[in-house]
Amino acid sequence: MSPCALFRSRLPAPLFLFVTVLLSLFAVPAAVGQAGVKLDYEFFKNEVQPIFLAKRNNNVRCIQCHTRSSSFRLQPLEEGQFFWTEEQSRQNFEYASAFVRPGEPPLNSRFLTHPLAASAGGDPFHGGGKHFANQSDPEWRIMADWVAGATKRREPARTVVRIVQTNAAGDNSHIIDPATNRVVGVIENIEIPHGVTGAPDGSQIYISNESLHTLDVVDSRTLRIKRRIHLSGRPNNIAVSKDGGKVYVGIMEAPGAVDVIDVVNMQRVKTVPTVGAIHNVYVTPDGRYAVAGSIQRSTINVIDTRTDEMAWTKEMDSGIRPMIFDTHADGSTKNIYVQLSEFHGFAVVDFNTHEEIARIEHPAIEGEEAHRDGLQGAPAHGLAVSPDGKTLWSTSKVYSHAYIHSLPDLKEIGRVHVGQHPEWITFTPDGKTVYIGAAGDNATYAVDAKTMTVVAKIDVGQTPKRIGTVLMQQDQ
Ligand code: HEC
Numbered sequence: 230m231s232p233c234a235l236f237r238s239r240l241p242a243p244l245f246l247f248v249t250v251l252l253s254l255f256a257v258p259a260a261v262g263q264a265g266v267k268l269d270y271e272f273f274k275n276e277v278q279p280i281f282l283a284k285r286n287n288n289v290r291c292i293q294c295h296t297r298s299s300s301f302r303l304q305p306l307e308e309g310q311f312f313w314t315e316e317q318s319r320q321n322f323e324y325a326s327a328f329v330r331p332g333e334p335p336l337n338s339r340f341l342t343h344p345l346a347a348s349a350g351g352d353p354f355h356g357g358g359k360h361f362a363n364q365s366d367p368e369w370r371i372m373a374d375w376v377a378g379a380t381k382r383r384e385p386a387r388t389v390v391r392i393v394q395t396n397a398a399g400d401n402s403h404i405i406d407p408a409t410n411r412v413v414g415v416i417e418n419i420e421i422p423h424g425v426t427g428a429p430d431g432s433q434i435y436i437s438n439e440s441l442h443t444l445d446v447v448d449s450r451t452l453r454i455k456r457r458i459h460l461s462g463r464p465n466n467i468a469v470s471k472d473g474g475k476v477y478v479g480i481m482e483a484p485g486a487v488d489v490i491d492v493v494n495m496q497r498v499k500t501v502p503t504v505g506a507i508h509n510v511y512v513t514p515d516g517r518y519a520v521a522g523s524i525q526r527s528t529i530n531v532i533d534t535r536t537d538e539m540a541w542t543k544e545m546d547s548g549i550r551p552m553i554f555d556t557h558a559d560g561s562t563k564n565i566y567v568q569l570s571e572f573h574g575f576a577v578v579d580f581n582t583h584e585e586i587a588r589i590e591h592p593a594i595e596g597e598e599a600h601r602d603g604l605q606g607a608p609a610h611g612l613a614v615s616p617d618g619k620t621l622w623s624t625s626k627v628y629s630h631a632y633i634h635s636l637p638d639l640k641e642i643g644r645v646h647v648g649q650h651p652e653w654i655t656f657t658p659d660g661k662t663v664y665i666g667a668a669g670d671n672a673t674y675a676v677d678a679k680t681m682t683v684v685a686k687i688d689v690g691q692t693p694k695r696i697g698t699v700l701m702q703q704d705q
Contacts, residue, residue, distance in 0.1 A: 266332025
């Protein structure tokens, strides 16, 4: 019988709590156990603590109960904060450590047995319910790894390609496996998810949260929100730097800005002022620039990613909607393809001279009902260049189609019907399949890039718009 259980069986509850807290304060050193195994504070802070904040289906979150009258005590979050301060994290670490027997078999630690289902080796009862059905639950594994002395996450079993479709009128985002065209996961609990992108190593997914004005960091292996990072205003779209260290967030509030988020230390490090509120931001394929567009001021704002200072701006004659780029042979940016407010097509801007060099208008499609309602000033709102740089895809909300042009000559080479109000476009890395969010159909269309035909219509959430291709690490 463990000393804790021994105390518990002999002492009345209040005295037991008192003794446990005393033990946690005076045990020296509190966090060193079997065979010198030491509990790691950083791992606890960054990997274990998010589990106490995460919403699991039909469970109350740990933090809702454990800030009150429990010997396993979590500090209450400060007003308006989504994570603990350093001092609070240290206190949480002390309290949690009191219910852990470092380095011993996991089922010796009350911290691990209490929230674990009894059928999986957990103890019979936890006033807070059972949160983990089995010992391979990825969150329970993180807690068990901490108890075993881990200082970093274990190596992933594999890293896979996924398409993430955010639902603009939903509180969730759907994850599609491009090998099967099925939904294989749902990221819950982000109301009005806007843009999505992923860490280059597949460890996490970033989603801008329009309801809370945060950048939400989602753990790829657990699909739980790991952090919510405060932004300077209401966000729109986002982009990740080539090295994965920073995420750029367009701030859709006057006077306009791009927030720079350090996703290693999980904090906003800079707010770069722009000319006008920002709708979309992109990192160029060579990683050198972050390019942000303003609808209200019709400006393209180009930020140097080495200094995070404005390099140049360009004013167009209409609001800036989605943009995309192609490259010269050396990888540097060649053109910006840009959709504009009230224009059914796209313009082409030379990245070096900053001059507009072409404008392509999409023709009407005979026999196709034209949608004029609910366009939000953007008849064409989705662009992508194929990974081989040979085709440009542009969606039309008016005619429910994607128009496909060859590059560099900009000749229309095909069209494909992709549902009502088609929006953003993303390619698989091999260039074989194109995914398009059809906001009016609550579906994502998968199109074979070569034959330009729809191969799957995948049901997702409410009003799917922004879409991204990401890598995701997996535990098994
Ligand atoms: C609905 C409220 C509630 C939630 C949610 C909850 N707990 Fe508890 N927890 C309790 C209560 C009540 C007790 C004391 C009674 C008991 O031991 O079951 C307790 C006891 C514990 C203990 C043992 C403390 C002791 O004094 O022995 C641990 C460890 C613990 N909880 C961990 C967790 C973790 C980890 C989570 C989230 C994964 C969690 N709890 C979620 C209510 C909750």
